[in-house]
Amino acid sequence: MNTSGEYSLLLHLGAVLxxxxxxxxxxxxxxxxxxxxxxxxxxxxxxxxxxxGTGIVLATGFVHLLGHAYEHVSLVNLHGLTSGIVGLAALGGAIFVQFIEFVATRAIKGKKLEIHENSVEESRPIRKRTDNYNNISVQVIESDNGNRASYDVFEGRVPAGESSFLRNSGESISSTDNLSYSHVTDVFEHCHSRSNHSHAAYVDHVLVHFSQFSDRHIVIIILEFGIAFHSFMIGTGLGVVEDKEFAVFFVTLSFHQFFEGLALGSVILQDLNILSWRFVIISATIFSTMTPLGTLFGTILEGLGVSFFSSSLFRGLADSISAGVLIYTGLVEMLTYQFTSSLEFRSGHLCIVLFAYLFLLFGVSVIMIISLYS
Structure with a gap:
């Protein structure tokens, strides 16, 4: 593949680690x-x-990837269609991840609605005023003086004497009192309705927590998809580069991976209290291995003499699609979610808001500097 320059296999394999x-x-x-x-x-x-982190993601999409995409595609004679193809590929990447997010969110919301409806149906109280009330058999027996009653509860006899129930108002009813059928059923319905209320509240709490958990999963997965895809591609580029260009490419790529890792880590940190550690470990593993795997893949391609994956057109289209994914994620999922739609941020102190935007611009500046040397 590289017929005119030197290529050190040991140097490229060391870059993988x-x-x-x-x-x-x-x-x-x-x-x-x-x-x-x-x-x-x-x-x-x-x-x-x-x-x-938001500034890094946005600048990676707008400046780093789109800029490289135009450079790669411009090397191919497309009869003036360079800008159109790059923009179309980026738009396609953005629409694709939006569609995936929509389908995933729709499926999750539908499943949660089904679970919620089933839970409400199961917790709905049964109100039947009969002598056989939901496994409770109530029998009222008046004695000679007309003020004693005995009754069965859950197939266990509670004799007349010192047992007591609570009315809705909390008043104690002794079995030696005048105990009517309505007293017993009112007590049971009150306890049963309280149980239903507590159960429904618990179900609602679980469903709300599950909703936030699932939505944030989708955001992180989409962000990582865009980062991992383009990390693999730039790793492939490092794997096929000649030794004379290797040093600059490797240094800039190392900084690039470090700061993109900071960006992804800050997004995960935002929802660390609702994400499982298994999910966090898998995310960190995928991100950490994509660029090294891409470099190893490029090294293998170099050894086999395959030129398609290192061609300018392929790398340009891959960068464009990755740019669309990161631009959508940065603008919609990160910038809008954390700034525009956040009531806490909108009502925050002006100095805090200005410092947040300064850090956003600082992230953009880091990627711009890296792009100048890559």
Missing amino acids: LLFVFSLLGICLPLHHQVASALFCSPNILLFARAF
């Missing part, structure tokens, strides 16, 4: 116990970290 370390360090740093505890203790610092 180093890129894994930089990627893992970037995503795990915000999730470290002491770092995460410090961020959670100061909500403003957590807000600034999220703003910094």
Whole structure:
């Protein structure tokens, strides 16, 4: 593939391990116990970290990936269709992830609605005023003086004497009192309705928690999909590059992976209290291995002499699709969710708001500097 320059296999294989370390360090740093505890203790610092990550994601899509996509596609003679193809591929990537998000959200919401309806149906009270009331047999027997009653509860006899019930008002009813059928059924219905109310409240709490959990899963999965896809592609580019270009490419890619890891880690940190550690570990593993796997894949392609995956057209289209995914995620899921739609942010102190936007611009600046040298 590279017929005119030198290619060191050992150098490229060493980059696989180093890129894994930089990627893992970037995503795990915000999730470290002491770092995460410090961020959670100061909500403003957590807000600034999220703003910094949002700036990195947006700049990666708009500046880094779209810029490289235009460069790659412009090397191919497309008769003036370069800008149109790049824009169309980016738009296609954005629409694709929006459609996936819509389908996933629709399926999850539908399932939760079904669970909720079934729970309400099961917890609906049965009100039948008969002598056989939901496994409770009530028998009223008046003695000679007309003031004693005996009754069976859940097939266990409660004799006349010292047992007592509570009316709705909380008043004690002794079995030596005048105990009518309506007293017993009122007591049972009151307890049963309280049980239903508590059960329904618990179900609602679980469903609300499940709703937030699932929605945030979708956001993180879509963000990681865009990052992982383009990380694999740029890793492939490093795997096929010649030695004379390797040093600059490797250094910029290492910084790129570290800061993108910080961005993804800050998003995960935002919902760390509702995400399982299994999900967090899987996310960190996928991100940390994509670029090294891409580099290894590129090294294999170099050895086999396959040129399609390193062609300008393929890399340009791949960068465009990745840009569309990250632009949609950055604008809709991160910037809008954390800034525009957040009541806490809108009502926050003006200095905090300005500092958040400064950290957003700082994240953009980091990617712009990396793009200049890549």
